[in-house]
Amino acid sequence: MLVMAVTDEAIDKIKGMITEGRLRPGDRLPKEVDLAAELGLSRSSLREAVRALSLIHVLDVRQGDGTYVTSLEPGRLLEAMSFVVDFHRDDTVLEFLEVRRILEPAATAMAAQHITDEEVADLRAHLAALGPAPTVEELVKNDLEFHRRVGTSSGNTVLASLLDSMSGPTTRARVWRGLTQEGALTRTMSEHQAILDALAAHDTEGARAWATIHIVSIEQWLRRTLSDQA
Amino acid sequence: MLVMAVTDEAIDKIKGMITEGRLRPGDRLPKEVDLAAELGLSRSSLREAVRALSLIHVLDVRQGDGTYVTSLEPGRLLEAMSFVVDFHRDDTVLEFLEVRRILEPAATAMAAQHITDEEVADLRAHLAALGPAPTVEELVKNDLEFHRRVGTSSGNTVLASLLDSMSGPTTRARVWRGLTQEGALTRTMSEHQAILDALAAHDTEGARAWATIHIVSIEQWLRRTLSDQA
DNA sequence: CATGGGATATACATCTGAGGAATAACTGTT
């Protein structure tokens, strides 16, 4: 801490400029040469700082144009969490699922209160687009999008982004592995339908209950699969 | 996407090495010169990639030693979320608090089931250490640590880390601004005590209820404060 | 033999300067 790397200092300083309001969303940063001089380091080191901040969607770098502060909206910033979640190992999947079991029913219940007729219609069309006998890949894709839309309808962008990160690539891709057996396919689709019906009726507690059942059934299957492998 | 920057490619490749198991937690990466050659880019560009991955605690770089893959534990990776949360503006604080209102009661309920006698004793000592008339700063610090410990006792590291990120620096620092008035200080302390008593009795639903009350009281105060300012 | 200190090797940290590539801005023509 006494001798902080110049790049880390630069990261902190840029972060400070943003959190203290000297740089606002959409603002353009001074060009590399100038900013490097202003912060007292070389362009190479500054670029490391900027690259790190752009990985987490705080900065947006455009060649030939300039470097800008992003909108800083929760959805945009929390996108980076998907990237982080991708690194988790299989033995922590259950912990993520447990958190999702807490968030998803709450989000679905909130959606039941806020969802519009148009959103309900879109959701219905989305489920119908799947057809009666989809492949596992199609179902997973459809499922992911279904829950993303429900999350959005909750009206809380932070909640929607968190759920999306955790339902996303990793967890889901692994959880569904070998799901073709045991009729889980049709059960998933009927659970989706039940959630949709509750949403359409603005039935808050019904939506919460069906969402809980949906997650729990995934969790039970996963626990069996993991214990079988062990 | 067609013409991806070499640095972004390097980030993906390193990520791939880790997620595919070619690099495991604790493993050491080839030294800069070798890895740069292996990935086909210059050291400068590679360093940008490594710096970005080290910001989110995927890599750990030690001068004079080498670059290592971190433990990749959820707690470690999700630490980076605090950094991200720091960028959010005041107008999204309520969204974060709403998510916390969902997670905190669930975590507290889980803690009531898992908490050990020793953890209860430690928690009691922690609250007692505050004294009867603390400053706002002391209370905030004590409060943060109290909830961190409860989160840990939930037994779910993902849940604990998420809560810590959201209760953490930013949100809390802003939420508590000017909290000295209206006796919120003593109310906070008595709510903490009630949560602790429920935990000690392994009273799951009592713990959940008191945690809810605790968050809601913060939320109500915050809504009033924000509407006053507007 | 165990231990501590100093020399050496290793690996990351930082800077500088050059040329390339993508985008925006300008300018002249139609």
Place this chain on the structure above:
DNA sequence: AACAGTTATTCCTCAGATGTATATCCCATG
């Protein structure tokens, strides 16, 4: 006024040199 070609700006990538922190090895010492 609209378009196309030129120019300017800005980020992208590389190469090489030097500085700095850490680990390792080796030897003197108790």
